[in-house]
Amino acid sequence: MVATAVVATFAVAALASLFMAWAIGAGSSGSTPFAPAVGANAISVMRAGFIVGLLGFLGAVLQGQNVSNAIGTELIVGQTLTATAAVVGLLTAAGLVAIGVFTGYPIATAFTVTGAVVGVGLALGGDPAWAKYQQIVTLWVLVPFVGGGVAYATARTLRSERVKERIAVPILGGIVGALVATIQFALLGDGDGPRSIAQVASDLLALPPVLGVDSGVIVATLLAALLAGGLLYQDMAADEARGQRRFLLALGGLVAFSAGGSQVGLAIGPLVPLLDDVTVPLIALLVGGGLGLLAGSWTGAPRMIKALARDYSSLGPRRSIAALIPSFAIAQAAVALGVPVSFNEIIVSAIVGSGYAAGGAGVSRQKMVYTVLAWIGSLALALGVSYTVFLGVDALF
Structure with missing residues (x-):
């Protein structure tokens, strides 16, 4: 009877997690990645939602472990989340996110x-x-300044008459190629954890270390940058707009x-402490969460893509590129x-x-103020509601 009750409660928590994954796919992970591209008329809204769903699923499966563990085990000290706490936390968060999706x-x-999660954990x-809170808040505070600052500097550089886009854009492509080479993948890992493409290539190059630094990783990263930048240079030489x-x-x-690698942890993280009781592997949760993100991207993301692409700023290709480069770097960090x-x-x-x-062309200051207030309010409201609801449920049952 006890085992059956545990499994049944976990099933309810899993359904709440799936709803959370759908809400995230429809809102955050499903709408934001291609919003600048849609704003620059490089891709249609519906096609963007379709592609982002597939890529988000891959990211969830291949990179979702770190954030999932952080959400499930590192936000509260001295107490492990129960299935009931996971259900209350997930439904509270998913409800608030869904409200955001449908209101725009x-x-x-x-x-x-x-x-x-903090609310139910404290309850x-x-x-x-x-x-952990200090680490999280530090990143949250830095994101607008770092992301916005790098995007501003990049866009200003691309708009400068003294800078040739045929040279500047391939250089940016090389930087992105170097970042891709340093991404950690679980599939490339060994017994010591996940590894990057550059680390795997370093083993093949077998170069000696220099001053205690793995020279193979540096060489592999530079080669990735040269390859990406060179291919983009050739593409822009043939047709600059197409490149x-x-x-x-x-x-x-x-x-x-x-x-996908970051947001899936928000959906399935609260279930991580329950895995030992039901003998479900983490990869199964990652796949399930990824499917939830995909479903949300395909069914609910177009509305938010349109809102971000057209309501916040009228972006051309150069400003869109400038927005996505720091976004990619911050996300991988x-x-x-x-975090x-x-x-x-x-x-x-x-x-x-x-x-x-x-x-400031096309930037809606009024909507930005409302958005920041919604961010702050969502944190306080989620904590207060989940704390109160859990105490009520615990008192009743």
Whole structure:
């Protein structure tokens, strides 16, 4: 009877997690990666939603472990989440995110889920994980300044008459290629954990270390940068507009993949402490969460893609490229650190930064104020509601 009750409760929690994954796919991970590309008329809204769903699923399966573990085990000290706590936290967060989807305002998913999990954890009697909170808040505060600042500087550079786009864009492509070479993948890992393409290539190159540094990794990273930059240079030499458009779509794909790796943890993270009781492997949760993200991207993302692409800033190809490069870099840094991060915050900050490079053209200040208030409010509201609801459920049952 006890085992049956545990499995039944886990099933309810899993359904709540699936709903959360759908809400995230429809809102954060499904809408933000290709919003700049849609705004630049490089891809249609419906096609963007279809592609981002597939790439988000791959990212969830291949990179979702770090953030999932952080959400499930690192936000509360001295107490493990129960199945009931997971259900309350997930339903609270998913409900708030769904409200954001249907009203057209991008609720910061990471704020909402983090607040909900902390709320139920405190209601369980756990203690705050202050060190983890400091790491999370530091990243959240830095995102608008770093993402928006890099996007602004990049857009200003591309708009400068003294800079030739045929040279500048391939250089940016080389930087992105180097970043891709350093991404950690579980499939490439060994007994010591996940590894990057550059690390695997370093083993094949078998170069001696220099001053204690693995020279093979450096060489492999530089080769990836030269390859990406060289291919993009050839493409732009043949047709500059087509080269820019292809680069923009490639960036959107990389951000979509990164979104899956980060956002799936927000959906399935609360279930991680329950895995030992039901003997379900983490990879099964990652696949299930990835499918939920995919479903959300295909059914609910077009509305939010349109909102981000056209309501926040009127972006051309250059400003869109400038917005997506820091978004990709920040997303991968968050995945590597195991820190939950809001893709709405990342993308919106970068969109605004690149928009101000053109004198603030098309940037809606009023909507930005409402969005920031929604982010702060979602964190406080999720924490308070989940804490109160869990205490009520616990008292009744």
